[in-house]
Every structure is written in structure tokens, then in C-alpha cells.
Amino acid sequence: MDISHPTILLMAYPCCGKGKIDSEAFNNLVQSGNIQQILLDSSFSNMNSSSLLTKILNDGQNENEQLVSLAEEQNHQEFSANDDIAKQVEFIITNSTRISLARISQYLGKSKEEILLIMQRLEKANKIIRIKDIREMACPDCEQVRIFQIFHCPACKGSNFKQEKLIDHYSCSNISPANSYVDDICPKCRKKIRILGCDYRLMDNYYVCNDCLEKFPQLSSDFLCLGCNSRFEIEKAKWETSPAYGRYNPN
Ligand SMILES: [Zn+2]
Numbered sequence: 001m002d003i004s005h006p007t008i009l010l011m012a013y014p015c016c017g018k019g020k021i022d023s024e025a026f027n028n029l030v031q032s033g034n035i036q037q038i039l040l041d042s043s044f045s046n047m048n049s050s051s052l053l054t055k056i057l058n059d060g061q062n063e064n065e066q067l068v069s070l071a072e073e074q075n076h077q078e079f080s081a082n083d084d085i086a087k088q089v090e091f092i093i094t095n096s097t098r099i100s101l102a103r104i105s106q107y108l109g110k111s112k113e114e115i116l117l118i119m120q121r122l123e124k125a126n127k128i129i130r131i132k133d134i135r136e137m138a139c140p141d142c143e144q145v146r147i148f149q150i151f152h153c154p155a156c157k158g159s160n161f162k163q164e165k166l167i168d169h170y171s172c173s174n175i176s177p178a179n180s181y182v183d184d185i186c187p188k189c190r191k192k193i194r195i196l197g198c199d200y201r202l203m204d205n206y207y208v209c210n211d212c213l214e215k216f217p218q219l220s221s222d223f224l225c226l227g228c229n230s231r232f233e234i235e236k237a238k239w240e241t242s243p244a245y246g247r248y249n250p251n
């Protein structure tokens with residue numbers, strides 16, 4: 001057993017195999033002060049490292065066998081990684097009133113199965129609550145649910161629009177933004193507008209395109225996938241339903 005520069009004592013065997021620690025070499029190793037990490041077998045997993053060390057040394061003096069399994073260490077590493085992911089999942093959910101399994105698994109690049117287990121654990125621990133399933137739009141190309149809605153002018157498809165109140169002057173049919181009626185004078189016929197509902201009407205929440213000057217009551221929209229940059233209309237969208245959780249019940 002070469003102990004010249006050991007940083008990790010690795011007695012690695014497949015899951016059910018057994019590894020013998022050379023107790024003399026191990027004692028030298030311990031005295032060298034070079035042990036930074038000891039791999040744990042499941043039978044040691046609830047012992048801290050100093051009591052483990054004591055046990056190994058004592059057992060070593062008794063020339064007993066020690067079991068150190070690589071598989072268990074891998075599990076241990078996965079467990080700490082899972083712990084990190086669990087923290088991220090908890091952070092994301094406790095900062096949302098509702099968020100879906102599909103979205104979190106895509107944010108974190110983990111499988112839905114893996115994230116669902118974490119969600120269920122957090123739910124059992126009363127850290128988050130399960131709410132109604134969420135149905136979300138997904139990209140027709142890559143199936144991600146990270147979709148951004150883009151609003152645009154229905155005439156020129158540009159996004160350079162503003163929201164305006166319009167005034168429709170009945171007698172001359174002029175429709176233009178309320179602020180174009182300076183001192184209540186119609187910008188087209190130069191007559192004064194007088195009685196709301198009688199000689200003019202106010203059209204709330206209209207949009208005016210700064211580029212093509214089109215006026216429209218509703219914006220058009222399509223969708224951009226933040227995963228693959230594909231742009232698509234609602235008719236092309238896929239739909240995905242998945243379990244949802246939140247920090248409290250929003251309903
Ligand atoms: Zn336009």
C-alpha cells in the first residue's frame with residue numbers, strides 16, 4: 001500500500017464485496033496526517049469520522065476486516081448532490097406561488113422523476129404544498145416550457161407600439177389619440193367636441209403603432225422559445241401538464 005501522498009483512502013469494491021484494510025499501513029497513514037477523507041460503508045454511515053477512525057484503528061489492531069465500499073461513497077456523493085438540488089428546488093418553489101414540475105426540471109437540467117421525488121419530500125416536510133396541475137405551453141421543436149410571449153402590431157408585426165385612449169368624433173369620423181384633441185378641438189374638422197356619448201366616444205385601451213400608425217384594440221402575439229429560440233404561433237404550440245407546487249395555496 002503506497003501511502004507517500006495519499007489524500008483519500010480508497011478501498012474500493014463493488015457494492016457487496018469486501019475490502020481489507022492493511023492495518024499497519026493504515027496506522028502509518030493515519031500518523032502521516034495525510035488522511036482527508038475516509039470512504040464510508042453503510043454500516044459506518046451514522047458514525048462521525050473520528051469515531052470511525054477509532055473504530056478502524058481498534059479493529060485494525062484486532063486484525064478485523066473492514067468494509068469500505070466505493071458504491072456507498074458514490075451514493076454518498078449523489079446524496080450530497082441531491083441535497084444541493086433539493087435546496088435549489090426548495091428555493092425556487094418557496095419563491096413562487098405556483099410552479100410546475102416540468103419547469104423546474106428544465107431549469108435545473110434534471111429528470112422529472114428526480115425532481116418529483118424531491119418535491120414529494122419537501123411536501124411531506126410541510127415546506128411546500130401541492131396545488132392543481134399546471135398546463136403549460138411548450139415549444140413545438142424542443143418541448144421546453146420556457147416560453148416568452150411577444151406582442152406586436154397586427155399590421156406590420158413590429159413591437160414599437162403604445163397604449164392610448166382614442167376619441168372617435170362621430171360627425172367627421174376622426175379617430176385619433178385623446179391628446180390630439182387639444183382644448184377639445186378635433187384635429188381633423190377643427191370643431192369642438194362637446195358631449196361624451198353624444199357627439200364623440202372614448203375608446204379605452206387602444207394601441208397605436210409608432211411605425212405604421214395602425215390603431216388596434218388588441219395586440220397580436222406569438223411565442224419565442226427561450227431554449228432553442230424557435231418562434232411560433234399558438235396553433236403550433238405543444239401543451240404539457242405536470243404537477244405543481246407552491247409556497248402556499250393561491251386558490
Ligand atoms: Zn405597425
Ligand SMILES: [Zn+2]
Pocket residue numbers: 169171172173174186187188189190191
Ligand atoms: Zn371632427
Ligand SMILES: [Zn+2]
Pocket residue numbers: 139140141142143144225226227228229230
Ligand atoms: Zn424550443
